[in-house]
Amino acid sequence: MLVLGIETSCDETAVGIVEDRFTLRANVIASQVELHAPYGGVVPEVAARAHLEALLPTIDHALVEAGCGLSDMDAIAVTSGPGLIGALLVGVSAAKGLALAHDKPLIGVNHLRAHVEVAQLEFGELQPPLAALVVSGGHTSIVALEKVGSGGESGDDGRFRQLGATIDDAAGEAFDKIARFIGLGYPGGPEIDRLARQGDPKAIDFPRAMLHEPGYDMSLSGLKTAVIRYLRRLEAAGTEPDLADVAASFQEAIVDVQVVKTLRAARDEGLERVVLAGGVAANTRLRARFAEACEREGLGLVVPSIPLCTDNGAMVAASGANLLAAGTLADLELGVDPNLPLAG
Amino acid sequence: MLILGIETSTGQSSVALVGTDGVVASASLGVARRHGEFVAPAVQFCLRQAGVGADRVTGVTVGLGPGLYTGLRVGIATAQAFAAARDLPVVGMSGLDVLAFQVRHVRRLIAAVIDARRGELFWALYRAVPGGVQRQTDLRVGTAEQLAAELEATGEECLVIGDGLSRATHELDRVGIETFAAVPDAAHLAELARPRFEREETQRPADLLPIYLRHADAKIGWEARGRMQGGAAT
Ligand SMILES: Nc1ncnc2c1ncn2[C@@H]1O[C@H](COP(=O)(O)OP(=O)(O)OP(=O)(O)O)[C@@H](O)[C@H]1O
Ligand SMILES: [Mg+2]
Numbered sequence: 078m079l080v081l082g083i084e085t086s087c088d089e090t091a092v093g094i095v096e097d098r099f100t101l102r103a104n105v106i107a108s109q110v111e112l113h114a115p116y117g118g119v120v121p122e123v124a125a126r127a128h129l130e131a132l133l134p135t136i137d138h139a140l141v142e143a144g145c146g147l148s149d150m151d152a153i154a155v156t157s158g159p160g161l162i163g164a165l166l167v168g169v170s171a172a173k174g175l176a177l178a179h180d181k182p183l184i185g186v187n188h189l190r191a192h193v194e195v196a197q198l199e200f201g202e203l204q205p206p207l208a209a210l211v212v213s214g215g216h217t218s219i220v221a222l223e224k225v226g227s228g229g230e231s232g233d234d235g236r237f238r239q240l241g242a243t244i245d246d247a248a249g250e251a252f253d254k255i256a257r258f259i260g261l262g263y264p265g266g267p268e269i270d271r272l273a274r275q276g277d278p279k280a281i282d283f284p285r286a287m288l289h290e291p292g293y294d295m296s297l298s299g300l301k302t303a304v305i306r307y308l309r310r311l312e313a314a315g316t317e318p319d320l321a322d323v324a325a326s327f328q329e330a331i332v333d334v335q336v337v338k339t340l341r342a343a344r345d346e347g348l349e350r351v352v353l354a355g356g357v358a359a360n361t362r363l364r365a366r367f368a369e370a371c372e373r374e375g376l377g378l379v380v381p382s383i384p385l386c387t388d389n390g391a392m393v394a395a396s397g398a399n400l401l402a403a404g405t406l407a408d409l410e411l412g413v414d415p416n417l418p419l420a421g
Numbered sequence: 422m423l424i425l426g427i428e429t430s431t432g433q434s435s436v437a438l439v440g441t442d443g444v445v446a447s448a449s450l451g452v453a454r455r456h457g458e459f460v461a462p463a464v465q466f467c468l469r470q471a472g473v474g475a476d477r478v479t480g481v482t483v484g485l486g487p488g489l490y491t492g493l494r495v496g497i498a499t500a501q502a503f504a505a506a507r508d509l510p511v512v513g514m515s516g517l518d519v520l521a522f523q524v525r526h527v528r529r530l531i532a533a534v535i536d537a538r539r540g541e542l543f544w545a546l547y548r549a550v551p552g553g554v555q556r557q558t559d560l561r562v563g564t565a566e567q568l569a570a571e572l573e574a575t576g577e578e579c580l581v582i583g584d585g586l587s588r589a590t591h592e593l594d595r596v597g598i599e600t601f602a603a604v605p606d607a608a609h610l611a612e613l614a615r616p617r618f619e620r621e622e623t624q625r626p627a628d629l630l631p632i633y634l635r636h637a638d639a640k641i642g643w644e645a646r647g648r649m650q651g652g653a654a655t
Contacts, residue, residue, distance in 0.1 A: 122490065122637035129494050133505050133627040147506050163491050166457050170495045173461035174502025178475050409461040 082394030085168030086160025093390030125163035154397020158417030195392035213355030218242035241293025276325030350377030426611030429496030430488025510623030516605035536585025565589035
């Protein structure tokens with residue numbers, strides 16, 4: 078069973094091909110990072126234009142990589158939300174064109190669920206009960222997956238139960254905004270990750286909001302404001318900040334919150350392992366701290382390799398394959414939902 | 422020959438299947454502007470009405486704009502993916518050319534106009550020639566005043582055809598120019614494209630690009646990305 082997955086929700090045009098739910102056959106990404114870099118963030122109209130130009134060549138490239146043709150596919154899967162509406166529409170429209178041309182089933186994929194389900198390509202079937210932390214450019218939430226299997230008749234929907242989420246900024250957004258403020262390139266996450274390696278994570282005691290409050294919600298906008306205020310204070314005093322220390326301390330504060338909240342959720346809810354998902358799961362410090370903490374608490378840890386953490390087409394194909402197995406197909410009227418939630 | 426036409430550059434989308442003897446099937450959607458959900462089911466509807474499968478289509482033509490950016494991308498992405506998947510030749514055409522073609526029997530100077538939003542219009546001027554129309558100018562974007570001034574400066578009698586003319590009624594009335602409300606539609610598009618397929622003046626699907634005529638709005642989408650579970654806009 079072969080599924081082709083198309084991802085155009087944000088700033089990567091990506092196509093993946095997955096065989097029998099677990100085997101990656103192709104994963105091709107045309108990144109737009111350079112187009113958005115001058116603006117320091119993703120510009121929706123620029124993204125939509127670039128997706129349209131990149132999509133056909135990316136599909137071709139993926140088919141060549143997998144050594145197969147469109148007519149070999151059993152379904153065409155595409156991210157239908159959440160994401161930028163104009164960007165999503167390019168992928169969904171193209172997917173419909175492909176599905177129409179070869180009379181193949183169409184599958185609408187939830188981008189966030191795909192971030193989690195991509196782990197099956199490297200670790201096999203996800204083993205519930207588990208907690209997944211989805212940390213990305215637009216989202217930061219902790220969900221539970223308790224049931225085995227893929228949802229059957231009712232489809233996959235509702236597999237994930239929401240435990241907590243940021244009440245303001247997403248972690249990736251905080252990384253990007255702070256990076257922009259201190260003059261690092263875009264996207265900011267990898268830049269801060271790199272710079273932080275030369276800094277002291279304990280140098281500055283930035284706030285960890287809601288850390289000790291019960292529940293699994295978190296707040297990251299106060300942290301962002303605190304970093305900006307700290308830098309302005311130094312500037313006013315004519316002191317050069319040690320940016321590596323700032324980066325390391327800021328990153329540590331974010332990571333602390335993620336680790337504490339996720340492990341608390343896993344412990345309280347009796348979940349046996351943790352899955353890290355989304356672009357920020359590429360963060361070196363986050364990965365290291367989770368490894369340490371899960372080991373200490375006797376929890377399993379599932380962390381996809383870095384190229385499968387940031388946006389990619391393989392994740393859409395993997396999630397699409399699960400939906401196909403569960404019989405959850407879309408029709409040609411499939412719409413896009415910029416605000417599609419991870420858990421219902 | 423069976424040509425699939427898709428036109429989504431204005432508030433009214435349409436899809437048509439055109440054979441050697443004319444329109445075989447067509448579907449159109451009014452001003453609701455849900456292109457995203459309309460186009461693919463409409464293609465399926467036309468194929469079913471014609472009683473043929475996708476494998477019988479021999480070419481795809483699509484409106485390249487100028488017009489509504491999102492709509493254009495929906496039409497072009499669908500058209501080019503369909504064509505690429507079936508290895509079909511494509512022909513991309515401006516909706517302005519299609520509009521002018523719709524009044525090709527008029528002996529006056531023709532101005533084809535499409536709403537550009539933000540208080541502006543897209544337009545180009547045409548003249549009837551044997552077998553169709555010929556574009557006389559570049560594609561332009563500007564205000565209704567600018568359009569009226571350009572037409573007045575020609576010193577000729579003109580007919581203005583297009584969409585979004587309510588925006589320009591006042592200015593055009595003032596200089597005494599007749600207007601005719603219309604949108605480019607897929608059946609006319611396919612008819613106009615048919616000789617190009619016959620002469621094999623076609624393109625490859627990946628060559629199709631919208632005619633934007635304006636630079637992208639350089640506004641970062643923090644708000645658009647700030648979504649339910651994380652990412653309140655700041
Ligand atoms: N090494 C890293 N450290 C920290 N953040 C990182 C790292 N690598 C990438 N990121 C961040 O990950 C985010 C991109 O992740 P992803 O591609 O999943 O987001 P998205 O698809 O734009 O958003 P969403 O998945 O919420 O729709 C960016 O904010 C980027 O800065
Ligand atoms: Mg993502």
